[in-house]
Amino acid sequence: MDIVEISKVLSNQTRVNILKWLKEPEVNFPPHQDIDHFNDGVCVGYIQDKTGLSQSTISTYLNSMQNANLVIPTRHGKWTYYRRNEEVIKEYVDTLKGEL
Template identity: 30%
Template sequence: MDRSIQIKAIASKPRMQILKLLAKPRRHFKHQWSADPVNFGVCMTLIAEALDIAQPTASRHLDILKQAGFITVRKHQKWSYCKRHDKNIQAFTTWLSKQLAS
């Protein structure tokens, strides 16, 4: 995994907010009707709405999070759904803690 991309991913307030929202998808996206937000993921459109940003801007943020390995994206019909990849996030935070302790 490219750590520089991961560092870039967490260096942005909107991207950190996305990760926080996706940590509790049922709480933040309970109004999603197209798929279960926990099991399937959260629609990109709803993430853009939650951040009050344009969908293309949200897509750029989500792409960086995907490149960092912090989220997975799956398409269903015409929508894309995002889910946190907690294992990768944990691996990064463990790595970062070790780097800062050295």
């Protein structure tokens, strides 16, 4: 868990929003075609639609968030679903609470 790397992710409003949206996928996104739950998170396309940014930009964002271990990708057919990594998010906040 790298405080500086995670802070870089959080220093962009859209990326913060994505993390927040993924907290309640059923509230923030439409249902998926193939599956009727959000256990593995939300597909890239839905996230992109919500932000209005380009596909490649969102993919880059999600990649940086994955590198920081803030989200976990799962491939399901032709879609990649992203969900929050609650453990690391908690560890980050708790570390800030203690060390900062």
